[in-house]
Amino acid sequence: xxxxxxxxxxxxxxxxxxxxxxxxxxxxxxxxxxxxxxxxxxxxxxxxxxxxxxxxxxxxxxxxxxxxxxxxxxxxxxxxxxxxxxxxxxxxxxxxxxxxxxxxxxxxxxxxxxxxxxxxxxxxxxxxxxxxxxxxxxxxxxxxxxxxxxxxxxxxxxxxxxxxxxxxxxxxxxxxxxxxxxxxxxxxxxxxxxxxxxxxxxxxxxxxxxxxxxxxxxxxxxxxxxxxxxxxxxxxxxxxxxxxxxxxxxxxxxxxxxxxxxxxxxxxxxxxxxxxxxxxxxxxxxxxxxxxxxxxxxxxxxxxxxxxxxxxxxxxxxxxxxxxxxxxxxxxxxxxxxxxxxxxxxxxxxxxxxxxxxxxxxxxxxxxxxxxxxxxxxxxxxxxxxxxxxxxxxxxxxxxxxxxxxxxxxxxxxxxxxxxxxxxx
Amino acid sequence: xxxxxxxxxxxxxxxxxxxxxxxxxxxxxxxxxxxxxxxxxxxxxxxxxxxxxxxxxxxxxxxxxxxxxxxxxxxxxxxxxxxxxxxxxxxxxxxxxxxxxxxxxxxxxxxxxxxxxxxxxxxxxxxxxxxxxxxxxxxxxxxxxxxxxxxxxxxxxxxxxxxxxxxxxxxxxxxxxxxxxxxxxxxxxxxxxxxxxxxxxxxxxxxxxxxxxxxxxxxxxxxxxxxxxxxxxxxxxxxxxxxxxxxxxxxxxxxxxxxxxxxxxxxxxxxxxxxxxxxxxxxxxxxxxxxxxxxxxxxxxxxxxxxxxxxxxxxxxxxxxxxxxxxxxxxxxxxxxxxxxxxxxxxxxxxxxxxxxxxxxxxxxxxxxxxxxxxxxxxxxxxxxxxxxxxxxxxxxxxxxxxxxxxxxxxxxxxxxxxxxxxxx
Numbered sequence: 127x128x129x130x131x132x133x134x135x136x137x138x139x140x141x142x143x144x145x146x147x148x149x150x151x152x153x154x155x156x157x158x159x160x161x162x163x164x165x166x167x168x169x170x171x172x173x174x175x176x177x178x179x180x181x182x183x184x185x186x187x188x189x190x191x192x193x194x195x196x197x198x199x200x201x202x203x204x205x206x207x208x209x210x211x212x213x214x215x216x217x218x219x220x221x222x223x224x225x226x227x228x229x230x231x232x233x234x235x236x237x238x239x240x241x242x243x244x245x246x247x248x249x250x251x252x253x254x255x256x257x258x259x260x261x262x263x264x265x266x267x268x269x270x271x272x273x274x275x276x277x278x279x280x281x282x283x284x285x286x287x288x289x290x291x292x293x294x295x296x297x298x299x300x301x302x303x304x305x306x307x308x309x310x311x312x313x314x315x316x317x318x319x320x321x322x323x324x325x326x327x328x329x330x331x332x333x334x335x336x337x338x339x340x341x342x343x344x345x346x347x348x349x350x351x352x353x354x355x356x357x358x359x360x361x362x363x364x365x366x367x368x369x370x371x372x373x374x375x376x377x378x379x380x381x382x383x384x385x386x387x388x389x390x391x392x393x394x395x396x397x398x399x400x401x402x403x404x405x406x407x408x409x410x411x412x413x414x415x416x417x418x419x420x421x422x423x424x425x426x427x428x429x430x431x432x433x434x435x436x437x438x439x440x441x442x443x444x445x446x447x448x449x450x451x452x453x454x455x456x457x458x459x460x461x462x463x464x465x466x467x468x469x470x471x472x473x474x475x476x477x478x479x480x481x482x483x484x485x486x487x488x489x490x491x492x493x494x495x496x497x498x499x500x501x502x503x504x505x506x507x508x509x510x511x512x513x514x515x516x517x518x519x520x521x522x523x524x525x526x527x528x529x530x531x532x533x534x535x536x537x538x539x540x541x542x543x544x545x546x547x548x549x550x551x
Numbered sequence: 552x553x554x555x556x557x558x559x560x561x562x563x564x565x566x567x568x569x570x571x572x573x574x575x576x577x578x579x580x581x582x583x584x585x586x587x588x589x590x591x592x593x594x595x596x597x598x599x600x601x602x603x604x605x606x607x608x609x610x611x612x613x614x615x616x617x618x619x620x621x622x623x624x625x626x627x628x629x630x631x632x633x634x635x636x637x638x639x640x641x642x643x644x645x646x647x648x649x650x651x652x653x654x655x656x657x658x659x660x661x662x663x664x665x666x667x668x669x670x671x672x673x674x675x676x677x678x679x680x681x682x683x684x685x686x687x688x689x690x691x692x693x694x695x696x697x698x699x700x701x702x703x704x705x706x707x708x709x710x711x712x713x714x715x716x717x718x719x720x721x722x723x724x725x726x727x728x729x730x731x732x733x734x735x736x737x738x739x740x741x742x743x744x745x746x747x748x749x750x751x752x753x754x755x756x757x758x759x760x761x762x763x764x765x766x767x768x769x770x771x772x773x774x775x776x777x778x779x780x781x782x783x784x785x786x787x788x789x790x791x792x793x794x795x796x797x798x799x800x801x802x803x804x805x806x807x808x809x810x811x812x813x814x815x816x817x818x819x820x821x822x823x824x825x826x827x828x829x830x831x832x833x834x835x836x837x838x839x840x841x842x843x844x845x846x847x848x849x850x851x852x853x854x855x856x857x858x859x860x861x862x863x864x865x866x867x868x869x870x871x872x873x874x875x876x877x878x879x880x881x882x883x884x885x886x887x888x889x890x891x892x893x894x895x896x897x898x899x900x901x902x903x904x905x906x907x908x909x910x911x912x913x914x915x916x917x918x919x920x921x922x923x924x925x926x927x928x929x930x931x932x933x934x935x936x937x938x939x940x941x942x943x944x945x946x947x948x949x950x951x952x953x954x955x956x957x958x959x960x961x962x963x964x965x966x967x968x969x970x971x972x973x974x975x976x
Contacts, residue, residue, distance in 0.1 A: 143749060143752070143753070143763050145570070145571060145757075145760045145763070145764070146570060146571075146757065146760065147757075173756070175753070175754065175756060184756065184757075185755075185756050185758075186754075186755050186756035186758075188850065188851040188853070188854065189615070189851060190614070190615040190774055190775045190776060191775075191846070191847075191849055191850060191851040191887075192754075192755050192756070192758075193751065193755055193758070193773050193774065193775050194775070194845070194849040194850070194887040194888075194889065195754065195850075195887060196750055196751045196753075196754035196755045197740070197751070197887065197889055198884050198887045198889075199750050199754045200740060200742055200746065200747050200750035200751060200754070201740040201741070201742060201889070202742075203884050203887070204883050204884045204887070205883060206754060208883030208884075210880070210881050210882065210883065211880040211881065212857070212881065213861060213880070214860060214861040214864035214865055215857035215858075215860045215861050215881060216860065217860075218860055218973050259853060259857060260853060261853065262852075262853045262854075262855075262856035262857045262860070263856070263860075264856040264859045264860050264973075265973055265976035266806065266810070266812040266813075266814065266976070267812065267813045267814075267940065267971070267976060268810050268811045268812055268813070269811035269812075269813050269818075269938065270810065270811045271696040271697055271700075271811070272696055275696075294813070296976045297976075299806070299812075299856070300856075301851075301852035301853045301855065301856045302853070303851065303853050315622070315625060315626040316626070317625055317626060317627075321625065322625050324568060325621055325624050325625035326618070326621045326622070326625060327568070328568070328600070328621075329600065329611075329617075329620065329621035329624045329625070329631060330610075330611050330617045330618055330621045330774070331598070331600060331609070331610050331611035331617070331759070331761075331772075332570075332571065332572075332609075332759055332760065332761055333610075333611075333617075333618070333758055333759060333774065334756070334757055334758060335570045335571065335757065335760055336756075336757060338568050338570070339570070347756075348618050349615055349618065349755070349758065349774045349775075350615045350616075350618050350619070350774075351615060351776070352851070352852060352853070354805060354806075354852060356810065378805075380779060380803075380842070381691065381724070381779075383808075383809045384808045384809055384821075384842070385691070385693050385695065385781065386693045386694035386695045386696070387691040387692065387693055387694075387724075388691075388692045388693070388694050388719070389691065389692075393694075396809075417805070417809070420619070421616070422616075424616055424619040425613065425616060425619070425620075426613040426614060426616040426726075426728065426777070427687075427726035427777060427779060428613070428684060428685060428686065428687045428726045428727070428728050428777070429613065429687075430687075430726070431687035431688070431689040431724070431725075431726045432637070432640035432684060432687045433640075434689045435639060435640050435641065435642075435643055435687070435688075435689050436638060436639040436640050439639035440639055455635070455636040455638070456635050456636065456637065456640060457635065458629050458630060458633030458635065459623050459628050459629045459633075462616075462619040462620060462622065462623045462628070462629070463619075464619065464622055464623075464626070513694065515692065546692070548643050548689075548690055551690035551691070551692060551721045551722075
């Protein structure tokens, strides 16, 4: 099982380091049948270190926060043997099972049974196996400052349950950690599983050699951010064909979502999404916001800020006609959000039709339709919600094929749509 | 250099996979002298794959987004040979050099020259080496909805430059990717470097075997979220002893920061921090918000929501006297944010004294003082900004030693401070 062992320098424990592992006859990873009809038949995802050879997943729990857990062990703050006490942590409301859970091609980037582990795999846990939830479902009351304005302007009306007089809103919210079934992920991207495994390993600078040495382990817990789902109204409406579903899929943009930077439409569109979700929930339906941790089109915030500077300093200033080009110069690609995996949380919730899709993105629309989710109507952001400096982004996107209710801008309009210069802040 | 080579299955390229690397006489990583007085003497951090044996860092650029870049290569959207065109991307304002940059113990978790690579390492780049910025500096105009309310209530006054009549604020903002100097990180945590390397490798389920096989490579680019710094007012005030510095160090909480969940004080305290920063900038000083991507005390959002459920369902309901205990049951530890590394962005900016520290956290205060940054005054969140359901958190923290202007609550007050039940949403 050990590729290489070497003595450890000062201070470290005196035992061999196992650099990678290989499939052997000795170890018996817990059986896992992705897409099986029941949790029992599917088997648990086992990604904890204490499980030893019974582990059936590559990587570690908590996405990128696994590294902080490792730091906690290194600093002596956390015992490496700690097993969670999951008393009282089960979902605040029931979700599923839904038919999509037993179609191995419908859900490939999360564990549909991730919120039910204490119940679904009680026998394994009682036998001492450390199985962890990868999904948590709770309730929350939201205080979004813009909603009070929406009430006083008459765009929203409190109902005392979904939206209160105070402007607060009640939701069910769900945190989802990434759990990738590698054969399914490869299929979504039209590549071979072995090629995907190898490229993920090599292009990250050598992250998780088990991606290549353990082709028998089909599940990967990648160290990336997860997904949060906010549900307004009654979840049962999803399964009722007479009810309507509104949905916004929002990719994180901390600069706008938290701090309100006016260079993009992210927070305004999110607020418009929340508005639409509340209205739909009040009209005998349900509203769903899916919030993905994919900062800066999943290129990260350093690349994003470098691109802002390049846009504002280029000859002719920040222009809609050069919007996408600048990202491509810096990053080599316009966008790496890969909407291919995005529909999974909606499949998990049982959504088959979105009546009001609050997004202009053609990439999101295409991915949703490709995955068999019908979209009835697409909702653009109202013109009066677009910050002045964000018109560069908006016009560039419309010209590139994003949905809009008007006509796409002509080339001369694109070069005339200008943003603020760096010295004008 | 290859520990193990194996043929790759269907579809993959027909060449050997290098599972890990070892120090050899053949490869010559670019020399790196952490804490050297100048960029030239220090040398560039080289973390790109194209650099081959010249690489002097373990891991990959962009924190956890490295995985999306790898997906882009796997899907054929990005050439693995792409080199960024960094034209016009340099900082929108000059930062440093500061004396702290040449003290190897002051900065251990970011590259102080990370924003100046095109200038500092122009010769290396001209010679074809792919060196990437790990810090980007730009300008932004913020539209924070609460600020308009602060203006109309007379708590804030527009000045036409830092704060506009419209309620918008101008800032310099900085994105910072993690760059860890492993000997320095080990020292902050009071552990041996070899022990730190081994634990990071093993406790993440085998992430980056070079952590153990390449003791000659001292720098690690971990796949975690980074830091964003928002600066209100004139940066030059930091170096002027006659000027004052206000600062809030804020750890991300998407549920409150973006969606305004009322179970915690995160967004209200952030707004109070922005208020304080604007006021300080208007009074011949500067205000600094440091925003760290450490969701749910760096335990992640799934753990956070599991804990919410456990708190609200325990016997006696959600109570201040059982607040910390519930996190510890689930996660094995109350908090893994590790404020030990937190002061680094302030060292990088040249901060030696914070006149108004807008935080009640004793962990943040202790870390700052330990790192030699003087704190003159600590600012609590005003009582009228604390959401009703967040009193459980607030009272528990005060009892645990967080700073407050009043007296810490007595045991019976703690058990009397109750939050909402799950059925009351």
